[in-house]
Amino acid sequence: MTSEQEYCVKCRECCKWVCTQITTPSSVDAEFYLKRGCRILRYEDGVSKYLLYVPSVCPNLKDDGCSIYPVRPVACSEYRGNDPITLDVCQWGKVRDGEQG
Numbered sequence: 001m002t003s004e005q006e007y008c009v010k011c012r013e014c015c016k017w018v019c020t021q022i023t024t025p026s027s028v029d030a031e032f033y034l035k036r037g038c039r040i041l042r043y044e045d046g047v048s049k050y051l052l053y054v055p056s057v058c059p060n061l062k063d064d065g066c067s068i069y070p071v072r073p074v075a076c077s078e079y080r081g082n083d084p085i086t087l088d089v090c091q092w093g094k095v096r097d098g099e100q101g
């Protein structure tokens with residue numbers, strides 16, 4: 001098992017959500033999303049943006065990690081935990097950044 005797999009098997013956070021950018025949600029929309037288990041996060045990228053995270057556990061995620069790890073999507077293999085929902089939890093992203101100096 002690679003060091004990436006060791007971190008990711010313990011975490012698995014980025015395999016549990018799908019995310020899309022939304023316009024500023026109304027209070028009615030926000031309540032609807034939140035009561036359905038979604039999360040709404042705001043971040044600054046020059047301008048204020050809102051991201052909607054919808055719970056969606058990947059069917060390839062098993063107890064011991066990704067079951068298609070060698071052939072997982074490029075979006076997964078290139079992911080480095082640099083979005084608001086994983087910034088604080090992605091240990092692999094921190095390690096990889098350190099390794100790359």
Ligand code: SF4
Pocket residue numbers: 007008009011012013014015079080081086089090091092093
């Ligand atoms: S958030 Fe980072 S450490 Fe967690 S599973 Fe995703 S890539 Fe791995």
Ligand code: SF4
Pocket residue numbers: 014015016058059060061062065066067068069072073076
């Ligand atoms: S394919 Fe694998 S790495 Fe990608 S989201 Fe699913 S379980 Fe996670």
